[in-house]
Amino acid sequence: MPESDDRVPPAVPLLSLQAASLRFGGIVALDEVSFDVQPHTIFGLIGPNGAGKTTAFNVITRLYRVDSGDVLFDGRSLLHTPPSGVVRHGIARTFQNVELFPTMTVLENTLVGAHTVSRFKREGAMRAKAAEVLDYVGIASVAKRPAAGLPFGTLKRIELARALVSEPRLVLLDEPAGGLNHEEVEALATFIQRLRDDLKITVLLVEHHMNLVMRISDHVHVLNFGRTIASGPPADVQRDPQVIEAYLGGELEAAS
Amino acid sequence: MSRGLVTRLGVIAVAAGIVIVLGFRLSDYHLGLGARIAIYFIAILGLNILTGYTGQISIGHGAFMAIGGYTTALMSYYHHTDLLLTLPLALAVCFVCGLAVGIPALRLSGVYLALATFALAVSIPQLPLKWSKWTGGSNGIRTFTSPGNNWLYRVCWICAGIAFVAAWLLLRGRTGRAFRSIRDSELAAASSGVSLPIYKTLAFGVSAAFAGVAGSLFVLVTNGYAQPNEFGVLLSLQLLIGAAVAGLGSLYGTIVGALFIGLLPQISTSVPLIGSGHGQDVVFGLIVILVMILLPNGVAGLLGAIDSRFKSAIKSDPTTS
Numbered sequence: 001m002p003e004s005d006d007r008v009p010p011a012v013p014l015l016s017l018q019a020a021s022l023r024f025g026g027i028v029a030l031d032e033v034s035f036d037v038q039p040h041t042i043f044g045l046i047g048p049n050g051a052g053k054t055t056a057f058n059v060i061t062r063l064y065r066v067d068s069g070d071v072l073f074d075g076r077s078l079l080h081t082p083p084s085g086v087v088r089h090g091i092a093r094t095f096q097n098v099e100l101f102p103t104m105t106v107l108e109n110t111l112v113g114a115h116t117v118s119r120f121k122r123e124g125a126m127r128a129k130a131a132e133v134l135d136y137v138g139i140a141s142v143a144k145r146p147a148a149g150l151p152f153g154t155l156k157r158i159e160l161a162r163a164l165v166s167e168p169r170l171v172l173l174d175e176p177a178g179g180l181n182h183e184e185v186e187a188l189a190t191f192i193q194r195l196r197d198d199l200k201i202t203v204l205l206v207e208h209h210m211n212l213v214m215r216i217s218d219h220v221h222v223l224n225f226g227r228t229i230a231s232g233p234p235a236d237v238q239r240d241p242q243v244i245e246a247y248l249g250g251e252l253e254a255a256s
Numbered sequence: 257m258s259r260g261l262v263t264r265l266g267v268i269a270v271a272a273g274i275v276i277v278l279g280f281r282l283s284d285y286h287l288g289l290g291a292r293i294a295i296y297f298i299a300i301l302g303l304n305i306l307t308g309y310t311g312q313i314s315i316g317h318g319a320f321m322a323i324g325g326y327t328t329a330l331m332s333y334y335h336h337t338d339l340l341l342t343l344p345l346a347l348a349v350c351f352v353c354g355l356a357v358g359i360p361a362l363r364l365s366g367v368y369l370a371l372a373t374f375a376l377a378v379s380i381p382q383l384p385l386k387w388s389k390w391t392g393g394s395n396g397i398r399t400f401t402s403p404g405n406n407w408l409y410r411v412c413w414i415c416a417g418i419a420f421v422a423a424w425l426l427l428r429g430r431t432g433r434a435f436r437s438i439r440d441s442e443l444a445a446a447s448s449g450v451s452l453p454i455y456k457t458l459a460f461g462v463s464a465a466f467a468g469v470a471g472s473l474f475v476l477v478t479n480g481y482a483q484p485n486e487f488g489v490l491l492s493l494q495l496l497i498g499a500a501v502a503g504l505g506s507l508y509g510t511i512v513g514a515l516f517i518g519l520l521p522q523i524s525t526s527v528p529l530i531g532s533g534h535g536q537d538v539v540f541g542l543i544v545i546l547v548m549i550l551l552p553n554g555v556a557g558l559l560g561a562i563d564s565r566f567k568s569a570i571k572s573d574p575t576t577s
Contacts, residue, residue: 061447087449101440112437115430116449123429162448
């Protein structure tokens with residue numbers, strides 16, 4: 001497991017949520033949630049169902065507006081960026097339930113991800129680049145097939161390719177292990193670590209697969225009912241009594 | 257060049273050849289009909305960019321045709337502008353009108369957008385009645401000169417060819433993919449950096465510009481008369497039917513859609529069904545219903561299905577994970 005160097009934190013975290021709050025009617029989805037994601041780390045965001053993890057993603061990607069608080073990326077507020085402008089800053093994401101373009105081919109899906117980096121570029125060069133990314137995520141063989149009808153694991157990889165082709169500095173992965181079998185989860189763990197180590201991409205990971213999160217994350221942040229209940233290195237978080245209570249003990253013990 | 261591209265260019269060359277040969281062989285009446293088909297082709301092409309590619313339903317394209325048509329008629333009547341020069345003018349006017357409609361339309365989607373555009377189809381063609389002193393009211397207004405069918409056939413099909421190439425250039429790369437991504441998933445499109453307001457409005461503008469040119473030519477084939485009744489709701493519906501028959505999101509099916517709405521009324525007139533004056537409408541409606549049931553994805557969907565069945569027959573489909 002790679003060691004994160006927490007002794008000398010960089011001056012500016014890549015992503016910073018500052019007391020972000022969001023209410024839906026009477027439900028508090030996020031209650032003054034703050035966390036800092038340091039560059040070139042894997043940051044695990046966990047919590048029971050309905051804890052506000054995906055809400056946090058949607059706040060960062062500007063699909064939801066915070067009622068109060070701020071979201072800083074590289075020291076600058078994102079609150080005036082439209083949803084389509086977020087990726088231009090260098091933030092790409094995947095979706096929990098896979099949001100693809102079903103009638104378009106796998107290659108075309110990937111090319112849409114390159115939308116912000118393909119202006120005034122030659123079509124052929126962009127296709128070559130997209131094909132390269134498809135090769136990197138291991139689905140080059142289905143490049144010309146329509147996305148609809150491909151296996152779920154492949155769809156998840158198309159989303160990854162679409163996110164990576166935009167040359168992001170931060171990727172938000174929303175339950176990338178959901179619906180994958182044991183071997184696929186193993187491959188995914190290696191893959192996410194390669195994103196950090198080889199491509200120098202920072203990863204914000206929402207995941208229910210506790211074993212995966214605890215194994216590859218440099219830092220784990222735990223939400224419950226929209227509030228932060230723990231934050232720190234995986235080993236510390238696993239021992240936190242509040243976290244154990246939130247998860248009723250079961251899953252975390254299995255992971256440790 | 258890929259094999260697919262060669263096949264497509266071949267199909268286009270054959271189609272262009274047929275159009276040219278017919279131009280020398282057809283009777284005067286049929287030249288007029290051929291010109292109408294070219295006009296439907298341009299309008300359906302435009303509607304397809306908006307509805308087929310970008311996923312924004314419009315039942316109001318007759319309104320944009322009316323704006324284009326009246327642009328030509330008014331310019332020709334009052335300023336004796338060369339008819340050919342009124343075409344780019346109609347294009348520009350309708351592009352701006354399309355943008356103007358597209359911006360408020362951003363707040364609507366699905367059936368609500370369909371209803372709003374339907375309201376356009378109902379209301380815009382009635383506007384000339386309001387200023388009937390200038391527009392001739394329900395009698396309409398006539399262009400200063402009205403060209404013959406031979407001229408019309410040529411001009412309409414040249415415009416259709418230009419429109420096809422323009423649509424193809426627009427849709428083949430980054431912009432076309434942005435349009436289609438919005439149709440497939442607005443959420444994923446926005447997250448990929450595709451600005452929904454910009455591309456949806458652009459699709460409206462371009463689509464309306466195509467309809468505007470079609471409207472100009474439409475006035476010319478109706479002996480130069482621009483009349484409110486010519487651009488009624490039925491025209492808007494016909495265009496949508498044509499686009500559906502063509503297959504939403506298919507450029508090549510457009511010619512079939514244009515032939516369908518251009519020729520079907522001719523054919524259904526000759527079917528003696530009920531003996532009433534509206535028998536042809538019944539036949540037209542029945543055929544439309546049949547086509548919708550039998551070809552839910554249009555002609556393009558049918559060709560695609562045949563193609564994939566053919567391919568899976570010659571090689572077993574490898575299931576990849």
